[in-house]
Amino acid sequence: MTRALLLGASGFMGGYFARAMAGRKMEVIPLSREKVDYCNYDVLRDHIRELGGIDYLVNAAGFSGKPNVDQCEVQRAETLEGNLLLPQMLSHLSAAEGFRWLQIGTGCIYEGDNGGGGYIEEDPPNFSFKQNNCSFYSGVKAVAEATIKDDPRCHVARMRIPFDEIDNPRNYLTKLLTYPITYDNINSISHIGDFVRTSLDLYEQDCPAGVYNMTNEGAVSTREVVAMIQEIIKPNRKFEFFSNDEEFYKVAKAPRSNCNLNVEKLASMGLPMRPVREALREALENWKVDKGR
Numbered sequence: 001m002t003r004a005l006l007l008g009a010s011g012f013m014g015g016y017f018a019r020a021m022a023g024r025k026m027e028v029i030p031l032s033r034e035k036v037d038y039c040n041y042d043v044l045r046d047h048i049r050e051l052g053g054i055d056y057l058v059n060a061a062g063f064s065g066k067p068n069v070d071q072c073e074v075q076r077a078e079t080l081e082g083n084l085l086l087p088q089m090l091s092h093l094s095a096a097e098g099f100r101w102l103q104i105g106t107g108c109i110y111e112g113d114n115g116g117g118g119y120i121e122e123d124p125p126n127f128s129f130k131q132n133n134c135s136f137y138s139g140v141k142a143v144a145e146a147t148i149k150d151d152p153r154c155h156v157a158r159m160r161i162p163f164d165e166i167d168n169p170r171n172y173l174t175k176l177l178t179y180p181i182t183y184d185n186i187n188s189i190s191h192i193g194d195f196v197r198t199s200l201d202l203y204e205q206d207c208p209a210g211v212y213n214m215t216n217e218g219a220v221s222t223r224e225v226v227a228m229i230q231e232i233i234k235p236n237r238k239f240e241f242f243s244n245d246e247e248f249y250k251v252a253k254a255p256r257s258n259c260n261l262n263v264e265k266l267a268s269m270g271l272p273m274r275p276v277r278e279a280l281r282e283a284l285e286n287w288k289v290d291k292g293r
């Protein structure tokens with residue numbers, strides 16, 4: 001049985017991973033910083049040794065800003081600690097202690113559709129500090145990915161704009177349902193269940209280490225998703241859209257990435273994520289309102 005450590009188990013994605021890993025042949029050991037200061041190399045190494053070693057580690061810890069990525073412009077130390085120092089430290093530790101690991105990456109290090117085909121894993125980020133056009137969050141994530149992308153023990157699973165049927169402030173569909181005004185863009189996006197399952201499959205099916213674009217097949221515009229929401233959930237409200245960047249950036253602080261990712265690498269591993277419209281429709285048809293919200 002795989003003995004697996006889960007970092008950031010208390011977080012949004014950590015909760016999904018905890019449930020999915022428990023359903024597999026894995027002995028899951030969830031960790032929070034409160035219990036074990038896992039951002040400290042010596043502390044985490046000693047904890048792993050006390051456990052008698054581990055086979056696998058899922059890093060669902062990180063700092064993506066609350067209520068949104070604008071907060072990473074303010075909390076720069078946390079952004080660096082959670083998204084750069086921690087993955088870099090895990091890379092060193094995995095080599096020393098001999099375990100494999102998963103890092104939740106992001107596709108928000110690109111801008112555009114790369115001439116229609118979407119960005120492949122090897123394309124250099126074009127929404128990064130090097131172009132001086134990015135948010136602090138995306139810039140740090142791009143630097144972090146560059147430092148671990150050749151780690152022979154690591155899968156970097158690039159997620160984008162997570163959604164599913166469970167109402168939550170982190171869910172893209174909840175955001176569209178609650179934003180007073182929305183900005184229309186075309187994006188590749190990730191169904192959370194598909195993302196988590198496929199991330200764990202990378203390990204269980206012994207796929208080569210490296211970076212993987214992990215979005216559902218295809219790309220979708222915000223207007224199209226809103227139209228699906230209107231058709232299926234039928235909320236009692238009107239949807240308004242910003243008409244240009246100038247209007248949008250009066251409200252948003254940090255630059256936002258809008259991009260399409262190419263998912264052929266994942267499909268070539270026999271692990272395709274279903275078409276995005278199919279995943280969206282299923283989420284909307286099974287929509288569960290959070291009545292406490």
Ligand SMILES: NC(=O)c1ccc[n+]([C@@H]2O[C@H](COP(=O)([O-])OP(=O)(O)OC[C@H]3O[C@@H](n4cnc5c(N)ncnc54)[C@H](OP(=O)(O)O)[C@@H]3O)[C@@H](O)[C@H]2O)c1
Pocket residue numbers: 007008009010011012013014031032033034039060061062063064065078079081082083086104105106107159160161162170
């Ligand atoms: N949500 C998204 O839209 C999205 C999209 C793409 C990628 N991601 C990535 O997915 C990962 C998890 O994101 P999430 O949305 O699940 O985040 P989250 O709900 O904020 O949870 C992250 C967890 O990370 C731990 N953590 C460790 N170091 C931290 C630090 N310096 N600052 C704050 N928290 C820290 C905390 O758990 P403990 O204190 O309990 O240990 C926290 O509960 C991150 O790498 C994020 O960049 C998220």
